[in-house]
Amino acid sequence: MWGKRLFIAVFLIPPLLLYGLFVVSPYAQAFQISGTDWSGLSPSYEFIGLENFRRLLGDGYFWNALRHNGLLLLLLPVVTILLGLFFASMISVGGRADRVGVHGVRGSGFYRVVYFFPQVLSVAIIGVLWKEMYAPHTGMINGFLRAVGLDGLAMAWLGDPRFSFWCVLVVLIWMNVGFYVVLFSAAMQSIPRDLYEAALLDGASRVTTLVRITVPLVWDTIQVAWVYLAIIAIDGFAVVQIITDGGPSSSSDVVGLRLYKTAFADGQFGYASAIGVAMFFLTLTVAVMFLRVTRRDRVEL
């Protein structure tokens, strides 16, 4: 009995200690720092209570950034999951039924690799890559538009506040879809083929099969994807910083970037920590909410 517990403890305690030291303790410190006017450049500081949070409530730049995170939160998970489900089902079960039974479209192995490609690149490379793609004269996007005669649609993408946020959203979707394609494909592999064959015999269309069979059976995975994507949407920092740096005129600013700039550019670590604490509660609330809202009876096979 004790031997077994000891055995488990040996495996559990070191990672928990590491987790406590490097994840939980910085979080806890952020709470403490958010109550100070610490500049981050000297050991001296004063406790100022909830002053930083009061300031946060009246900070228009923070609310502007938060609004963008809100938009991301609405759009990023939905679009990414829909695209992910669509691509995954095409790869796994989208092919024409023939003697081999249910399988993916032709070349699905190839697509699987292509979709996953962005996952192999680091965020920094993705950022720089897309920044150059959006460039007004040398970029690929305008180059393509001009090549097909759509000169009128060629824009200064990242220099226009009407587009910069959407440009970032496209990159976020592009870089995330691949992972969910793979995740959903894996989940779909565990669905028994005969279910699809039965549906096929009954004359169900692809859309019906997707909605009535695939989605309910991979719901757990979708739920996980939803929470992951929500967390990415609340962050978004790295991509925004590299591609637009929040501009022009804060039109693509996000809370994470506000936090970073407040800490490292303005030297106001106390206030930056308050932003971090706000983000913490926001992420937590959203995660719990999403899990609640998407809860439904599990389909047992």
Place this chain on the structure above:
Amino acid sequence: MGYRISRRGLLHGAAGAAAIGALGGCAMGGDDSTDDAKGETSANNPLGVKEDAPLEVVIFNGGFGEEYAKAHEAMYQQRYPKAQIKHSATQQIAETLQPRFVAGDPPDVVNNSGASQIDFNGLVSQGALADLGELLDSPSRDDPNKKVRDTLLPGIVDVGSYDGKFLSLNYAYSAYGIWYSQKLFESRGWEYPKTWDDMIALCKTIKAAGIAPWTYPGKHSRYMSWPIVAAAGKMGGLDVLKALDNLEPNAWKHESVRAAAEAYYQLAVDGYLQPGAAGMDHIQAQTEWCRGKAAFLSCGSWLENEQKAVTPADFRMAIAPTPSLTTSDKMPFEAFRGTGSEPFIVPAKGKNVRGGLEYLRVMLSQQGASDFTRKVSSLTAVQGSSNGIELGPGLTSVTKMIEASNGGAFTWLYNSYYRKLERERIDAACAELFAKRINAAQWCDQVQKSADEFAQDPAIKKYKRA
């Protein structure tokens, strides 16, 4: 197993325990003691450097690289062979050094530059910087009868001073102005315009010739605030700029600031800006200019070095002061914005503050300065240090502009006092202005509103420029 702990319960418990532990020893704990190694002072060692005290230098690894610093370190070592020198270079100055400032263990010399420069407002208000006044009053290494102060170009002491204390040495000397290709202008018979009316007239000719008159980095639109503010200063005099630096009410609505904003807004209205420039960063815009797609560009004297790789051999880039707005401008056409850049600091809590000061003295020697100019093609804060060095066409035209101005260089300081004001707020306002989303009057209002915000923010230390 006797009983089961839920995974969640276990995590909660662990988190609680870790949180309690963490609150004890936190990030903000620090050591207050300073261990300043001070040796004997002598004619040869006026700053009292301890011969064997180690020296740590951190360099911003940006456009200038780090090789020049290694040469300076070798010069220091030559004089103090027993001193060990630790050299490092990074692009992430703030991220790397911030924890060391907190821990009271900063390096002895820091080249606090680049996009992730540590905010001077924070450093100064925390008393984190050593006063470099002693360095200014020490004899120069080349002539014991001359103080270091007297070897510097005008403006260098101003731009590194906060409330009268000289805290940062801006080692490189940057001249700001409007750039053009001499080859292009000569081949077309164009001449650089000295008044704004001539500028607009020439822009019309240039556009008719199928070239965009101006380009600018729309993603860093603050580059275009430089000619606006310079033109305003030339029109209204230095007091206009001082009012901006001192965050005076309505300073940005001054008649000459408004006139300058109107003038440059005209470029956008008349379609003299390169289409698409709004979406370019500085490298993209500068490259378009080097490729001859646009005639004028606003930038500083680092441009030639930054564009070395893509500039055609016979391009002959040249700089000129901003055109005069009226015939009754308070400063002549030849006046330009000249100021220090590449700030070097000696942290007050460094282990070897004396060594840090001495290191700066080495940098400010003729040998140190001319070596810098040779290596990175940039002028330095030291007078006459580029004499006898063969400069590129761009830098040659910079030295000509300096000579022609006859000491008429001026600068503003709000960007070093309140970095965010320029980097975020003016940047954003200029992006709006040149994309014609706001007009010149709205630009003045918007920038004034931001300046007022800074003036009223108790978290920001205010400085007064005399």
